[in-house]
Amino acid sequence: QVQLVESGGGLVQPGGSLRLSCAASGNFVGINDMAWYRQAPGKQRELVARITSRNTTNYGEFVKGRFTISRDNAKNTVYLQMNSLKPEDTAVFSCYAHVLGWSGGKYRSDDYWGQGTQVTVSS
Secondary structure, three states: OEEEEEEOOEEEOOOOOEEEEEEEEEOOOEEEEEEEEEEOOOOOOEEEEEEOOOOOEEEOOOOOOOEEEEEEOOOOEEEEEEOOOOHHHOEEEEEEEEEEEEEOOEEEEEEEEOOOEEEEEOO
């Protein structure tokens, strides 16, 4: 089993910054893609940013250069640096990982999600 634990959410004023972290732990061989998603009240979950094991990144269109995703493979951790935050960024941010494991004598891959961390942008 794999656990993803997020941290770094909170309340910030418009124009401020936050850094989210998500650490993976458990029994696995490696981690392929990692990503951050968000879901605001009454809206569908949307991709914020995604990073591959080779550090290729892609972002949601609404990011527009304000956020940066990165990862530390030695720590099995993904980060999301968010700058120039806006009230419309208020949402629950969840971490995602596509994890490679070994079970029953063969490799298998599974998707895992963190519990989510609240980000509120308000004055």
